Amino acid sequence: MVSPFINLHGLVLPASGNALFRDLLQSLARTGATTGDRTEATATATLDALLGTTLGVSAGNVSGMPLFDAAKRSQMPGSIEANLARLDLTAELIALRTGVSRSVLYRMFEPLGGFATRVRHRRLHPMRRALSRGDDVRSIREVAWTSGFTSASHANRSFREAFGMTPGEFRLCIVVAGAGPARDASPKASFKRWFVEVR
DSSP states (O other), X not given: OOOTTGGGTTOOOOSTTOHHHHHHHHHHHHHGGGOOHHHXXXXXXXXXXXXXXXXXXXXXXXXXXXXXXXXXXXXXXXXXXXXXXXXTOOHHHHHHHHTOOHHHHHHHHGGGTOHHHHHHHHHHHXXXXXXXXXXXXXXXXXXXXXXXXXXXXXXXXXXXXXXXXXXXXXXXHHHHTTOSSSOXXXXXXXXXXXXXXXX
């Protein structure tokens, strides 16, 4: 979840008026690992409200996102993941499914490079996994299509930007490194496979 105060990183809060904010932060530090998504969204909204009070501004005024939408906004990443393979995945679809406005959705993803950029990056992961498997004999076009890309050229450009090589080059590196059927177990081949995977 993205806080509307994300650009205030490094700001020193005034000494007076921040006791409640400080206490809530300490409590979340103790119990944060055990909170669920819904609780996390509510805690974030509460922190934003207390921070806004401490700074003398409203979180709603900073972001334009009402605090009651916090739970809805927390559903967006899961909704995007569930719909990645859909060729008609748009901001409008996710906004409709999560019950928030399109403008709220766009503002939420702005710090991440925008909604379309986030979706494109998330689609690259299943594509890369498929290309890493030596037993997946589908064409690059088919892999791109099933990963949610509308064209092989768009998938190629996006893949090259993210990983520094085309999908075909990546698949070839995996095969040459021994990830295919005739897997080489030598340390050199293992290192090559690891390097290609993390690139």
